[in-house]
Amino acid sequence: MENTAAKLCGVSYIYSEKTPFEKVAVDGVDVTLEEGMVTGLIGHTGSGKSTVAQMLNGLLRPTSGEVYVLGRNIWENPKDIRRVRFEAGLVFQYPEYQLFEETVARDIAFGPRNMGLPEEEISSRVAEAMAFVGLDASLSEKSPFDLSGGQKRRVALAGVMAMQPKILILDEPAAGLDPRGRDEILSGVVRYKERTGATVVMISHSMEDMARYCDRILVMNDGKPYLYGTPEVVFSEAERLEKVGLSVPQITRLMAELRRRGYPVSASVYTVEAALAEIRKLTGGDRA
Numbered sequence: 001m002e003n004t005a006a007k008l009c010g011v012s013y014i015y016s017e018k019t020p021f022e023k024v025a026v027d028g029v030d031v032t033l034e035e036g037m038v039t040g041l042i043g044h045t046g047s048g049k050s051t052v053a054q055m056l057n058g059l060l061r062p063t064s065g066e067v068y069v070l071g072r073n074i075w076e077n078p079k080d081i082r083r084v085r086f087e088a089g090l091v092f093q094y095p096e097y098q099l100f101e102e103t104v105a106r107d108i109a110f111g112p113r114n115m116g117l118p119e120e121e122i123s124s125r126v127a128e129a130m131a132f133v134g135l136d137a138s139l140s141e142k143s144p145f146d147l148s149g150g151q152k153r154r155v156a157l158a159g160v161m162a163m164q165p166k167i168l169i170l171d172e173p174a175a176g177l178d179p180r181g182r183d184e185i186l187s188g189v190v191r192y193k194e195r196t197g198a199t200v201v202m203i204s205h206s207m208e209d210m211a212r213y214c215d216r217i218l219v220m221n222d223g224k225p226y227l228y229g230t231p232e233v234v235f236s237e238a239e240r241l242e243k244v245g246l247s248v249p250q251i252t253r254l255m256a257e258l259r260r261r262g263y264p265v266s267a268s269v270y271t272v273e274a275a276l277a278e279i280r281k282l283t284g285g286d287r288a
Contacts, residue, residue, distance in 0.1 A: 004071070005035040005167050005199035006056050006088070011065030012223075013051050025051040027223040028065070033167075033216075038193060038200040040210040040231075043220035044245040049203050052220065053169050056201065057090040070166060086115055089165030093172040093203075096144075096152030104130075104147070104155050105140040111163040122162075129158035132195075133188045150181040157185065161192055168192065170202045174209065182206075186213050207249045211235065211270040219246065235270040251275045 013026040026048040033039050033056075041049040054060040055067055058074050058081045067074050074084045089111075092098065101107035105126050112122045130137060133154035139147070144155050157173065173189065174182035190213060193200050204210055210217055210231060217234040219227040221244045227234050235241075235248045238256065247253075248270065255269040255278065265278045 003035050004032055004068075005037075006033045006070070006201075007031070007068040008052070008055070008062075009066045009068065011052075011055060011062045011067060013048075013055060013060060014063045017063060025223055026055070026062075029223075029225060031218060031225055031228070033199060033201060035199055036193070036197055037215040038190070038202060038213055040214035040217040041201060041203045041220065042205070042207070042210060042217060042246060043226070047220040047244075048223040049218075049220045050171055051223075053090065053171055053201060053203060056167065057088045057169055058084040059090065086111075086163050087165055088167040088169060089160040089163050090169045091157055091160050091171065091173060093175055094153075095156030096149065099144040099152060099155060102143060103141050104135070104144050107144050107155055108159045108162050111159055115163060125162040125164065126158075129162040132161055132192045133158045134184050150177055150184075153177065153181075153185060154188075157188070164196060165198065167199045167201065170200065172203055172205070174204070174206070182209065189213070207235070207247055208251075211249045211252075219244070231270050232268045236268050 008029045008031045011026060011029045012024065015023045015025055029052065041052065043049045051060060055062055056069065061075055069084055069088050074081065099107050101110060108126045108129055109122050112125050127137065130140065135151065135154050135158060144152055147155065160168065168189070170189065174185050177185065186209060189200060192198060202214065214231055216229065217231055218225060219234060226244060227237055227240065235252050238248045238252070241248060251272050252270045255265050255275055256267065258265050259267060263282060265282060269275045269278055
């Protein structure tokens with residue numbers, strides 16, 4: 001499994017199995033997540049993406065199939081599942097509601113302390129994690145409950161980063177934040193990945209975030225992989241995405257409209273920067 005951070009092999013998950021409320025959430029999924037990449041998970045509500053994320057972390061045990069994290073079958077020895085959660089850290093949607101310690105520093109230190117690390121190492125990790133998410137050191141002794149919503153989100157994210165997981169799994173990390181807050185949170189995630197070499201798995205409903213920050217995108221539909229590839233490949237399949245209730249980034253729609261009107265621009269544009277380059281070509285603005 002060289003260059004593989006995680007792998008799902010024939011994985012299915014059934015909620016409330018053998019009851020009248022039985023629901024197949026994930027159905028026979030085979031997916032490989034590449035090491036060091038930011039992989040986006042997208043899909044309509046109920047598509048199975050959050051279930052996949054929780055199985056990667058060992059929070060849910062698959063009904064059938066095998067989950068490999070860093071080359072190991074995580075359920076081969078169920079008693080070791082706690083270690084998996086240190087290696088594949090999961091940040092839930094709206095994680096700020098899970099804050100509970102008296103100070104910011106103590107909340108961020110909770111995970112590393114449970115790992116049995118020495119206090120000096122814990123302090124170093126707390127400071128580094130705060131820097132990743134853009135929290136000023138002066139906030140370390142404040143109560144997390146006195147912070148703004150965006151700051152609370154950063155504290156919760158820093159708490160997982162401080163464990164230095166090799167795989168960082170994020171469920172809608174920027175949900176509910178304004179554009180500046182979204183950029184700050186997601187830029188911090190990218191800095192963490194670049195500094196540590198970690199693999200990132202990120203769920204989001206924002207096609208713009210997926211286009212800007214992800215190296216790979218996995219589209220889930222009815223519990224199964226529907227599309228997988230680079231943002232360029234995935235967002236070039238606008239019609240297939242629309243069939244399952246998804247869309248492409250707004251800038252991609254704009255460029256498609258320009259093509260329909262006869263302008264010779266690329267159909268595979270999915271970021272503002274790429275669109276600007278196309279328009280400069282069109283207008284001669286890239287000439288020396």
